[in-house]
Amino acid sequence: MENNNHGHLETSKADKAVWLMKCPTLVSRSFKTQEEPSRPVAKVILSIDPLLSNDDNELPQFTMELLGPDCGNAPKSYSMDISKDFIPMSVFSESPQGKLAVEGKILNKFDMRPHDENIENYGKLCRERTNKYMTKSRQTQFINNDTGSHMRPMPGMMITSVISDRRRQPAKASEMKRTRRDRGEMEEIMFKLFERQSNWTLRQLVQETDQPEVCFFIHLPAYCMDALFFLSFVLSLSHFILISQR
Incomplete structure (x- = not known):
């Protein structure tokens, strides 16, 4: 780092408050595939109960709503759970030219999960994804040896197959444990x-x-x-x- 940047580290944004968010792969993929980088990708809603006093240890409730186009059964609303066990950290960045900078200090850490209203659609999405990975896709394979010799049974192949079938037969009831x-x-x-x-x-x-x-x-x-x-x-x-x- 010292050789590329001569020991220089940009710290003008070191005190800026930053949130660390652990989001599902579906959400991070939608953030990266935005056509307009300057366009907002989501909005965060803070819910406060006015009846609670300041002495209560109740954490504020955060909800994130995605602003992008609908993606089938993908949830649009997510609950953001604040992590209580949190170690203070800072965020660093590196430019294409190799310049390092401190982007801010992490104030809160969140874990995202589908909101209760969208849990049914999220279940459908998980089932679709599971079925997709379980279904074997067809593949086209080119055979170099097209003479067909490998498709004809060779001498001894039929005997071997008969012997293997006999070995695979289940044991009879009389041969089971008496x-x-x-x-x-x-x-x-x-x-x-x-x-x-x-x-x-x-x-x-x-x-x-x-x-x-x-x-x-x-x-x-x-x-x-x-x-x-x-x-x-x-x-x-x-x-x-x-x-x-x-």
């Missing part, structure tokens, strides 16, 4: 299965009982012992009945 049954319920199910038929494979038993494989194989010896005990009891009982009949 609920573990208690021993008494499992014994009853096993007896009913062997009453239906005498020969079963282990895979068929797992599917019929709908149990986790690890849990089923851990308790399988106990089921077999119970079945053998029951079978021996039945044989002994039948032998006793035959002897009694004789």
Whole structure:
């Protein structure tokens, strides 16, 4: 800065009161696109309640109304909330020639928000903006290789696609997480299965009982012992009945 301006800083406007305003992007864009720079872009309305005494800590109410042309659902009126947590600052500017100057001292800091009267239109504007960004715009792309060879399926492409489709298939209900049954319920199910038929494979038993494989194989010896005990009891009982009949 000292090399460009020889250490000179214009301070004639250092004591001028300036407002720092945080405004939406829509408002700042409308300020920058004014055709006539000298034309007013907005007006600020100060609302004062005459019934309030000077001792009240109520802050004054500021409202800004844009003077530019209507922009669809864009709000025209904004509430200006005064920030209480404010650190004194100054505003600096730099001319195209590189000259630095102090434009003033910031007196108040404001946060702009759409006025309650325009909140419905502002909601419509937000929805329109969201839909605009979510909608994918069509793009035209030029293909250098116009022979069409890249559009024909190459050998092995169909097999790969079939394999990938098989991998994407969701798991069946039988392959989902199974609920573990208690021993008494499992014994009853096993007896009913062997009453239906005498020969079963282990895979068929797992599917019929709908149990986790690890849990089923851990308790399988106990089921077999119970079945053998029951079978021996039945044989002994039948032998006793035959002897009694004789």
